[in-house]
Amino acid sequence: MDEQAATVVQFPHPGAEHNPRADDVPWNVDAHRRKFLRCPGRYVDADNELHDAEVVFWGEWEAPSRVERRWPACGQLPRALHWPHWIRPTADGFRQNTDPWVFGDHMFYSNCKQIVGPDRLRTSMQDLPIGSFLCFGSTIDHEFCLDTVFVVASSQPWTPAEIDDLDVDDAFAVCTAASIIAGGTDAHARFALYRGASIGNPVHGTYSFVPALPAGENGPRFARPAIRLPRLVLRLS
Incomplete structure (x- = not known):
């Protein structure tokens, strides 16, 4: 797999913002949306220096x-700032899973658009070479607006039923793997679990990231950046 040419994937996903009435936001049981989030992270500044700090960013x-x-x-600035947390659900029923997963030591891309149709046929998204770029974003005002760049560092086959056999934390196991099953997908459906390259372990000098700013005292907000790369990133209607 390492010998294959890397691929660039423009990965559109729903871009509407979660803007709930109440401040305590439960598990999402509706369509996928984005949140403007604050949590601990690491960021690279304009001088290419690495810092540990709370950051704000758009994510799922x-x-x-x-x-x-x-x-x-x-305009396209966020209307709500969310602090993410999770609990083990006490009730059965549909809930959305989080993918891509941009939290912790490694980003993960695990299931979205990897199978299609009632027969759960695998797609080419399960065969991405090492070093591939996935540009996750949404169409906003006819522009492709980025929220995550994911660089593939490794991959392995997996099923949600086998999550306990994988080297992942409890948050991912509950918020993604268990939520895939709760969403109605067969627990034994086969996917590819991709780990993202990090700044500490890059692939050919590249690494996964989300556009972010230090949280600061004033809670800065920003719109998702529009990406214009002719012949690589397309304008979408």
Whole structure:
């Protein structure tokens, strides 16, 4: 697999913002959405120096969260700032899973668009070579707006039923693997679990990241950046 040419994937996913009425946000049982999040992380500044700090960024987090701040509507800027947390659900029933997973020591891409149809046929998204770039983003005002760059460092086959055999933390096991099953997918459906390259363990000098800012005292907000790369990233209607 390492000898294959790396692939660039423009990966569109739903871009509407979670903007709940209540500040305590439960598990998402509706369509996928994005949240503007604050949590501990690491960021690289303009001088290419690495810092540990709380950061704010756009991401997918379908587990519970707490709204810490709200802003009035202003263009594509976020309207709510969420602090992510999770619990083990006490009730059965549908809930959304979180993918890509941008938390912890490694990012993961685990299931979205990897199988299709009632027969759960595998797609080419299970065969990405090492070093491939996945540009996750959403169509906003006819522009492709980025929230995650995922660089493939490794992959392994997996099923949600076998999650206890994998080197992942409890948060991923509950918020993604168990939620795939809760969402109605066969627990034995086969997927590829991709680990993302990190700044400490890059692939050919590249690593996974999310556009982010230090959280600071004022809770800065920003719109997702529009990406214009002719012949690589397409404008979408």
